[in-house]
Amino acid sequence: MVAAPLFDMIARRSLVQTLNQAAMRTLPIVLTFLLAGLLWFAAMTEATAQSSAERGQAVIEKWCRTCHLRLTDRPDPDMAPAYEEIVLRPGRTRCYFEQFLNEDHFPMTTYRLFDDEKADVVAYLMALQRAERAKGRGN
Ligand code: HEC
Numbered sequence: 001m002v003a004a005p006l007f008d009m010i011a012r013r014s015l016v017q018t019l020n021q022a023a024m025r026t027l028p029i030v031l032t033f034l035l036a037g038l039l040w041f042a043a044m045t046e047a048t049a050q051s052s053a054e055r056g057q058a059v060i061e062k063w064c065r066t067c068h069l070r071l072t073d074r075p076d077p078d079m080a081p082a083y084e085e086i087v088l089r090p091g092r093t094r095c096y097f098e099q100f101l102n103e104d105h106f107p108m109t110t111y112r113l114f115d116d117e118k119a120d121v122v123a124y125l126m127a128l129q130r131a132e133r134a135k136g137r138g139n
Contacts, residue, residue, distance in 0.1 A: 053123040071084045071085075088132055097122045
């Protein structure tokens with residue numbers, strides 16, 4: 001029979017076409033899900049970054065305000081500088097602060113933070129640095 005292979009070919013091609021059409025129909029759906037997933041991931045990362053900085057701020061309020069001034073305080077040479085000033089000093093990178101918090105510093109020797117608290121404090125300082133730089137203070 002001559003018709004059989006021909007019929008077979010037509011059938012196969014329409015199968016391919018059907019699959020193609022199905023793929024084209026599902027593609028937007030797949031892409032939508034992918035995009036939604038990406039957005040969700042971005043939102044979650046942003047949320048954890050925020051709360052880490054917030055926790056860092058809480059650590060600073062609890063342990064560091066005995067010495068470090070707030071920007072709104074009256075300047076006092078006997079007190080340690082405000083973090084808004086510190087983050088605008090040259091070379092104050094994430095790496096610098098991480099190292100600083102891992103070393104002993106007179107007169108800060110007695111202040112020992114847990115590793116997660118150090119990470120949170122650094123997150124806070126980096127957020128503060130971005131905010132201060134955005135205000136056009138410093139470099
Ligand atoms: C006993 C007082 C005291 C306490 C408490 C204290 N600091 Fe300090 N801190 C200082 C002094 C003094 C300096 C040095 C001032 C300077 O660099 O001009 C300083 C400097 C710093 C610097 C700047 C380092 C640099 O090289 O720019 C950072 C960051 C810092 N402290 C973080 C902290 C954190 C975080 C805490 C709380 C866990 C804390 N400090 C608690 C006194 C203190």
